[in-house]
Amino acid sequence: MYLEAHADIYLEAYPSEIDWHAIFGNPSQPLLVDIGSGNGLFIFKMAARHNDKNFLGLEINKKLVQHCLNSHYGLKNRHFIATNATSTFRSIVSSYPGELVLVSIQCPNPDFNKPEHRWRMLQRSLIEAITDLLKTGGKVFLQSDVEAVAVRTREQILMYGNGNLAILEDDFKVDRGGWLEENPFGIRSDWEQHVIDRGGPMYRLMILKIK
Template identity: 25%
Template sequence: MPRTHQAAWDRLAHVAVLDLPRLNGDSSTVVDPTVELDVDEVFGRRAPLVVEIGSGSGDALVTGATEHPDWDFLALEVWRPGIGHTLAKMSSATGGEALPNVRFVEVDAEVALRTLLAAGSVHEVWTFFPDPWPKQRHHKRRIVDAGFAGTVLRLLEPGGTWRLATDWAEYARSMREVLDAHDGLRLVSTDRAPLRPMTRFERRGIEEGRPITDLAYVRD
């Protein structure tokens, strides 16, 4: 990590990053599947919960948590430098502190979300600009598939929303095909997600001529 990101990690990780039992030792990215997170205990209150899958450098997370202090945000990010970057942004936004309504889990979200959270406990799930794996032979690695849609559907409260965004038109079509065919999920918007800020990745996609697609599906 760059020095400023490492410094933010060293100062804030013990507060903001959850230390959960791992299936194969401390360096594993797989949480023990017998562990179910007590979200109310983690945040010290009961509030609408947003789960961000792949928080990257934290633009949406910090924006959302700052604008919605009445919501709690759980970010699942497997890339530690991304968490460090987000902690540095958070520190800049708060004058050096962690946001009290944000926690991270350094983990493979696709696996962890099968067991980590109680069914019907999540207000919104965010999947902004997941890895598109553009080559045909790598499409099986994409996180948005029928199996993962079932995982998200289990997590969402009735009326809860899954927000997605991508700058790959073919992946957007694939998302639509998968989610439109999934019982229990209903497309309600293709407008830009209200708390999603412009990021350098999105800007680069636009500069390279790739259209941005936003999708919002609600659990019926």
């Protein structure tokens, strides 16, 4: 089938040359990237709401990516790539014709028992790549269900953002710890929904690129 052939192209190792015109109907639209996109629920719902933007999921699990590619056949403002975003984010996103306006990193690797494993993808090289490629005024949305992980991530973002990133609080309701009380998009990832359903807390943060 065409679908299977099309999907297999984007299960190759990256970096590689990407034909954005084949992926998106209009590759000049603003781009939103979800790192660790899982089963794609967040991207599917966001893309359905915002057809004036393109959405790209980067997920290391090839089976999940294959499922997402099969599920979104014919929809031209969302796509998924099987890759390790820590090492390929810069090469993939730098080739995109439009502007990068949002990066989201939401509770990656929720199946790991040790909290320190959950954010192992957020290394200095990835933070620097996001900072370099994000447009001024663009945002990074971070959330975790483990407070210690969220705190450490906030520290890393500010440290490796080289003064270009700042915590954005003015537009949102925040608790005493400085975390956003609600998901600012009104759309939850599958793991976030799982945590909320069991009565657990979420620690959310919105970062703004100021220069």
